[in-house]
Amino acid sequence: MRRAVRRSSATEELEVIPPSKLAIDNVSKNFQSASGPVLALDRVSLNVAEGEFVCLVGASGCGKTTLLNIIAGLEKPDSGRVLADGKPVTGPGRERLVMFQEPALFPWLDVFGNVLFGLKLKPNLTNKDRCDVAKYYLELVGLSRFEHANIHELSGGMKQRVSLARALAPNPRVLLMDEPFAALDALTREQLYGDIQEIWKTRRKTIVFVTHNVREAACLGDRVLLFSPHPGRVQEEFTVELPRPRDINSVDLATHATRITKALKSLGQAEAIAAK
């Protein structure tokens, strides 16, 4: 009767599942620094709809990465809570996968092994299914030919593609991206903007994307949230209503980006005055 456990097949595993909605409710977080406690996040509340692409923009040190880690469950807020589909987030889980700024790929595994890592932790799959799923995602990010490459043999852009495949493979409902393209050259980045939009469309994910690049945010996000530092707060919200796929070099996009940059700058000035 041990067969009673139903095994899902690779095709089922590859089905597009409904993305989650996220609710961040009054989240605050303090850090201990050498000069005393720093309020990294101050009662931040925001909602992300199912399948929405939200970008968090702000100067470095404004707490946007901290917020991302809290959504991921890697850090705990001091107060407030995060709800994913109405259920409180208590720790990390494969429903919400993170793509980090530096590629956190495992050097002891090859490309295929890395993509397989999260799948191996998913129960009720046969090994063949896992391999099929991993192959599908490597294909999706255009790296099928590099299945057996070692991580150090890949370029920065290829590493981030593998990271993306690895994050997508367990079929999470939410993808959390922490400045994933910051360390890449402009050309590679532009390619990836196209890819990520395409993947977001076909795989239907809720994406929270942290960046300090305003143009990048305007290119990718349905909504762009402007973070102010010290303490970290959501200062302003912009809706980007442009048809997709968007081209980072288009004039319309530049108009949106300028609007956001202006707000960001006045924020910086306000802070400089406050500091005086």
Added chain:
Amino acid sequence: MKRFLLAAAFFAVLVLLWEAAYRTKFWSPVLLPSPRQVVTYLEGVAADGTLFKATVITMRRLLVGYLIGLVMGLPLGLLTARWKLFHDTIGTLALGLQTLPSVCWVPLALLWFGQTEAAMLFVVVMGTLWSVVIATETGVRNVPPIYRRAALTMGSKRLHMWFKVILPAALPFIVSGMKQGWAFAWRSLMAAEIFVTILSGFGLGQLLHYGRELSAMEQVIGIMIVIIVIGLLADKIFFSPVERFLHRRWGTSQA
């Protein structure tokens, strides 16, 4: 091939220099035998099986002691890396004892265990254990936290985290610790065999010791050469392939 020929030429020159030094008769032939005498001695002990038996006995002692050192050292290293309490206690102890040259364990081992196999085993284990503990701890502490975080989000925890993330990530350190442990085990065993004369079997160290007792310099040099060759072979057979794999995977430069 060219590299091999060059290396072979280098050793040929060494032997020639040795032969030349012998021929000058500047040193007494008792103190400096010719390469031929050493070869003749080695041929003799190889033919009557003495050399083979001694090598087997020595290798058995070495492997048993080394494996015990590894089996104890790896978990201890993990414990010291994981909990501050173990780091402050066992970690400090390991650091202290690692600086102790392993030959210093011999008097203690002799008094505790007498002229027995146990005495030698004890010395070998002490030689191996502490460097394995320290290398494991260093390795685990040097695992970039981001690997852990990435694995956490994918649902890895506890044992899975240790065996599939932390240990593999620490592997380069652990392997170099194992290599160091091997070198220390080898040194400690030779020290032990020279000092501990037991009837349960003559190892290479004891052959070396009796070479001295009998003032048989060709035996002393011959056995030293055997010991060197075994050390080299162990490195080439056990460690080099593993290190090559690590270099290939991690992309670290190959020495």
